[in-house]
Amino acid sequence: MSRLREQPTTAGRARRWWTARRRDQLAGYLFITPQILGTALFVIAPLVMVAWYSLHEWNVLAGSFEFVGDANYRQLLDDPGLPGVLAATGVFSLGLVVLNLSLALWLAIMLNRRFAGTTVFRTVFFSPVVVSLVAWTIVWGFLLQNDGGINGLLSVIGVDGPNWLRGEATAMGAVVVVQVFKNVGLNMVLFLAALQGVPRELYEAASIDGASPWRQFRRITVPLISPTILLTSIITIVGSLQVFAQIDVLTQGGPGTSTTVLVYYLYQQAFDFHHFGYGSTLAMLLFVIVLVLTIIQWRMRRRWVFHEN
């Protein structure tokens, strides 16, 4: 080191600046640059723009763009249709999350056992995930018609099925079930991976101690897969709040407004009714709801997620 200090050269200075550390840093920055650019362009910028639009009255046809301050937010508080929309959104999310997670976990537990045809069943349950959402929904739309396939099957066993998509009591349930079957495979695979990471010795030891299967599930399985439960619940809740295509294809928000969820309502306000400012305000409301729910889940993880406490 001392000899180098005594005999500095230009090449030596260049070599000292271009160290392995700097090279690794540059490589790191280059690797994350696309992600940062993507996030900035397609997440941060639209979010800021939507927040800006929500302070304006924007009539697309007339080409007017007028600053109205908090008028759209005051309209939000006075909107008589919004409580019904939020209720429909809550019902959809709750139904989807409960059904999806419980069915996915049950399927994962079943398919985690060794029996002939496991791979086939896994493929069958996962395949809807890779099918186009709109195509999947259109097919279910035909099946759920009054004279469609579902009621045809029910009639074989002597049951007169309801008009699924036209009844206020059945439409939301039908939309939830269609969505559950579409995505349950994804959560099932995540649960399967988590289940296969649980050491077998723990179950063997519990069996020797006389623990029942239910007790083993509660005391061993659930705690050890709790990080996956957290992940899937966050993904499913956020996804459920963003449902749009299923509603648009199956019910168009009806009958009445029973399946008009928040994203469909903001789409109607902005793109059908040309209230882009108010539509943006509803988008901000959705953002806040997702943010709050995610923060709550993240904070609660310390209480029930294994390894976090």
Place this chain on the structure above:
Amino acid sequence: MTTRTRNRLAAAGLAGVLALSACGGGGDDDGPVDLRMTIWTANDAHLELFNEIADAYIADNPGVASITFDPLPFEKYTSTLTTQIAGDNAPDMAWILENAAPDFVSSGALVPLTEKLGGTEGYDLDDLEPATTALWEADGELYAYPFSTSPFGVFVNNDLLTDAGQPTAAELRESGDWNWERVIEAAAAVNDSTGKAGLVVRDFDYTGWDNLSTMWAGWGAQAWSDDGTTCGFDQPAMVEAMTFLHEAIFEQSALPGPGSTADFFAGDSAFTITQISRASLLEEDGFDWDLAPLPAGPQGEYSVIGQAGLGVLKLSKHQEEAADFVAFMTNPENSAKLAQFFPPPRASQLTAETLGQTNPLLSPEQLQSVVIDGIATGIVKPSHLGQAEISETVRAQLDSLWTADADVAGVMSQVCQAIQPLLD
């Protein structure tokens, strides 16, 4: 990081941005321009004719390099067009449906066309039927050419009527029984004896309620008053019409119920209410069919027309060229060509002879009774400022009508309570 390195990185970034900007295009303002028109049809025959007209225009106008016809899905046509406008991707010209006409005309979104069309040699603006232009005018200015003025008629499957022991459409008309009561009776008989559907109101499907105006107009009912300020759903004529329809659906099974579908053109129903342009869906070797005007209602004979206008958007960067092409596309010569698909608004071309030359599937008698008489006396389907919001509100309220035990008068009253604030 040294200052020199930082400057180099900044320069590289700026160069990248400039390169991306260059790739983004833009046009040469002095060179030939590219025009784009949004349309809802993707029918090959329609597109072939449009392109033929566009090619003829481009051949004589070197200032226009290309004209693109951009088909958008019918169900989301206006929403998609609005989204394109909001996204700074507005077309130069747009085909506008009649239910969106008040919004487009009153908002100032369209370029006035009176001077351009009137000043084009041989155009003859006075040839346009006044009844066809009313929806597209404001303050004496025409904002869109009523490109397609198409009366609703009833296509009839005579084979199914015969199978059910019912008289054909021609026989019903000849005996003076071409009225709603008798048609619904025949439709119910077809459903009862063949299992096929009776009457299908095309594009209604228990959501597109404005298509029901093709029935309720026979009772003299209106969705709202002529000045658009008073709801008409709770008026006696409308309640009577909707009661008749409700009984036809739920007591007589003359129409497929909610959640059931039937396609007339596939031979699945005896009658369908739709426009003549749908005749292209009929197969040459299919069933024995007929086209008749709308059946008479309690108020006598009537006609309902659907319209589409062709306008130039103010957001177009080439308004002058776009307006010039619209004048060319709708001149008498091209209007006659377009008449094979879209009934023209030109009085001189509204003759059975002219229409017959381009509509080989339809007889002169059918063209006279359904198209020519229909345009002369027809009322346009309901349209209002803020139509999309009104339409959605009515749809949501009417959903409770489509059950067997619905209180028709009560539902109609609810519809008015819901939409009256939107009409004020």
